[in-house]
Amino acid sequence: MIACFESIALPHVICRGESEFQLPFEGLRLKGPYDMGQCPRRPDILFVFPDELKDHANKLFKALREGIGPFTGTQKFFGFELSKERTSRVASFSAPSVHVAKSVQKYDEAIKCHLAGMGKAKKPDIAIIIHPRSERNQEYNPYLIAKYPLLAAGIPTQVVTSDLIDNENTFKWSVGNIALQLFAKMGGVPWIIRTGLSEDCIVVGINRATVVSPNRRELDRHYGFASVFGRDGVYRETRLFPPAKGWNEYIAGFQRSIEEAINEWSKTSKKSVSLVLHVTKEIGREETGILQRCLDAAGPERVRDYAVLKLTSSENFLIFDHDNDETYTPPKGILVHLSDRRAILQTNGVVKESRTVGRGGCGDPWQIRLLQNSPESVPFSRLATVTLALASMNWRALNAQEAPISIRYPEMAAELLARFGAEGFDIAALKDSPALKRVWFL
Numbered sequence: 001m002i003a004c005f006e007s008i009a010l011p012h013v014i015c016r017g018e019s020e021f022q023l024p025f026e027g028l029r030l031k032g033p034y035d036m037g038q039c040p041r042r043p044d045i046l047f048v049f050p051d052e053l054k055d056h057a058n059k060l061f062k063a064l065r066e067g068i069g070p071f072t073g074t075q076k077f078f079g080f081e082l083s084k085e086r087t088s089r090v091a092s093f094s095a096p097s098v099h100v101a102k103s104v105q106k107y108d109e110a111i112k113c114h115l116a117g118m119g120k121a122k123k124p125d126i127a128i129i130i131h132p133r134s135e136r137n138q139e140y141n142p143y144l145i146a147k148y149p150l151l152a153a154g155i156p157t158q159v160v161t162s163d164l165i166d167n168e169n170t171f172k173w174s175v176g177n178i179a180l181q182l183f184a185k186m187g188g189v190p191w192i193i194r195t196g197l198s199e200d201c202i203v204v205g206i207n208r209a210t211v212v213s214p215n216r217r218e219l220d221r222h223y224g225f226a227s228v229f230g231r232d233g234v235y236r237e238t239r240l241f242p243p244a245k246g247w248n249e250y251i252a253g254f255q256r257s258i259e260e261a262i263n264e265w266s267k268t269s270k271k272s273v274s275l276v277l278h279v280t281k282e283i284g285r286e287e288t289g290i291l292q293r294c295l296d297a298a299g300p301e302r303v304r305d306y307a308v309l310k311l312t313s314s315e316n317f318l319i320f321d322h323d324n325d326e327t328y329t330p331p332k333g334i335l336v337h338l339s340d341r342r343a344i345l346q347t348n349g350v351v352k353e354s355r356t357v358g359r360g361g362c363g364d365p366w367q368i369r370l371l372q373n374s375p376e377s378v379p380f381s382r383l384a385t386v387t388l389a390l391a392s393m394n395w396r397a398l399n400a401q402e403a404p405i406s407i408r409y410p411e412m413a414a415e416l417l418a419r420f421g422a423e424g425f426d427i428a429a430l431k432d433s434p435a436l437k438r439v440w441f442l
Contacts, residue, residue, distance in 0.1 A: 004337040006381065008345075011389040013191040024191050025070075025176070025398045028077050038187025039125075041080055045087045046124035046155070048111060048146060050095035050103075053130050056165045060130065061087070064179055069172030071179065078183040078190070088124065090114040098132050104140040107131065111149050125186050126156050133163040141423065148425045154434045156185040177397045181442045184395040185435075189234055193389045196382060197231035200304075201274035202265060203386070204228055206291075207410035208250075208282055211421030222250035223417055223427055226261055227410045233393035235405070237437045238413055243421075243428050254287060258294045266302040275306040276378065276386065278406035279371070282414075283310070292372045307373040307383055311407045314367040317344045335384050341370040345384055347391040348402040363402050396442045412441040 012020040013027055015034050021027035049057045065082040067073035075081045090110040095103035107129075127150050131142040143159055150157050158181055165171055180190060197203075205227040212220050224241035241257035244250035265273050275295070279288060288308060295306045319330040332349040348363040368387060370380055378386075387404050394400035394408060403411075421427050430436060 006335040006337065007331065008333040008335050008381075008385050008388050010333050011193045011392050013193060013392055015191050023399075024392075027191060028398075029072070033078050033183065033188055033190045034192050035189040036079055037189045039078075039080055039183055040186065042083060042086055043080055043125035043186055044122065045082065046114070046127040047087065047089040047130070048107065048127055048150075049089070049130035050093055050106065052094065052096060053132075053162050056130055056162045057089075057128075059165055060128070060160060060175075060178075063171070063175045064182075068175050071172075071176035074179050074182070077176070078179060078188060080183065080186070080188070095131075098134045098142045099138065101140040104142045104145055107142050107146045108149070111146060115149065115153050123153070123155055126158060126182060128182075129157055129159045130162055130165075131159070133161045141419075144419055144423050144425070148420055148423070151435050151440060152426075152429050152433060156435045156438050156440050158182050158185065180395060180398060181439075184235075184439045185442065187438060190395055191393075192232040192234055193392055195231050195233065195386045195389050197276070197378065197386060198274050199231065200269050200271060201231045201276065201378075202228055202236075202269075203231070203233075203276045203278065203390070203406050204261075205278045205280070205406035205410040206283055206287075207280045207414045208254075208287075209414040209418040209421070211418050211427075221245055221421060222247065223414075223421065224250065224254050224257060225410070225413060225417070226257075227406070227413060228265075229390070229393075229406060233390055233405065235395075235409065235439050238440075240417075240427070240431045240436070251286060251290070255290045255294065258291060259297075262294060262298050262302060266298075272300060272302055272304040274304050274378070276383065277306065277308045278387075278404065279308065279310050280407055280410060281310070281312045288371050295372070295374070303374075305374045305376040305378070307377040308371045309383060309387075310369045310371055311387065311404060312367050313364050313403070314344060317365055317367065319344070319346050319349075319365055333388055335381070336365075340380065343368050343380070343384060345387060347388055347404065366404070395439055409439070409441065416441050 015027035016032040095106040208224040228236040390404035
């Protein structure tokens, strides 16, 4: 096989005033966020923590408001102010250990009591939940039990463990990321990227979650969904498809949901749209065949052009740079064409201007396969450039630049939805939650 190498121009994040920066931290520190969006400048914050963690809550609040380590506080970095006057807490409760079911249930009771007492009062802009680190697979999980009812009520959440707050060195480097997630979940736009896509183009990441009944008394349930992004990489929403018992029911619902989604996207833009669909490794031939039929059936009056790509992190390929005789680490943005519809892309690697490598080392490259496209679709090289740009849009952390969010966000959503389902929560109840129009899964 003869491969063709191409070096893609590295994307820059754009912060306030259309200022361009290589790294988000630098841009936010010097210029501030791209847009406040729907994030209030003085948000109402609800705290959820037991009496045993009151000092932890105070420490977190102070660090967010005043800053710690390299982070200079929410006001200077993101433009929103934390004030005691606009901060509340659920009713006092005691939970000595989250490894005991009775303690975990106290979180559930306190949250449900607070929601019931709110009536028609204005909802908080976000809830911050603090609990000790728990085992992921424990039967009563405080993370899930606290997060679900608030999300179902339309209130985004931010979970912080008391163990993180206790670790001084880790905590001072984590507060900036916590503030970033708060800002994004409240509707702020920290930064954007330029993809070169047309104004009416949207990027859609499609995935599914399968929930296996723990007692095997029920059939497995399949949940499909689509995460939608603007051409600037900004997250718009997650559309949940109806839950299905069994594969055949899921496939039928998948087709209906895709048809409905295409109709809505074209109506929202008030003209035919350009679609770039990214599917994960979980999406198989049957589902991609349905995508093809739905896109073709939509017609040019609704879908002007489209391209469907499958993106997978590839352990079967490694890229080496023999000019870098120290580590052989390849440059970020190298694209290796394997055919006219298949390539591997290095989204993390050496940035030649600084000779630095992203967090966690080089990382595996991504394999990009163009599964389907219309004759007028965006050229393959441009689609690869968009993929690289989307790897700079992860609002989970200030240094999270490796996986394209069109894949990473749906993976995170699928994981959380599957955990909700396994816990017995009604995922369908989340369908109309306004919180799903924010990055609720971060």
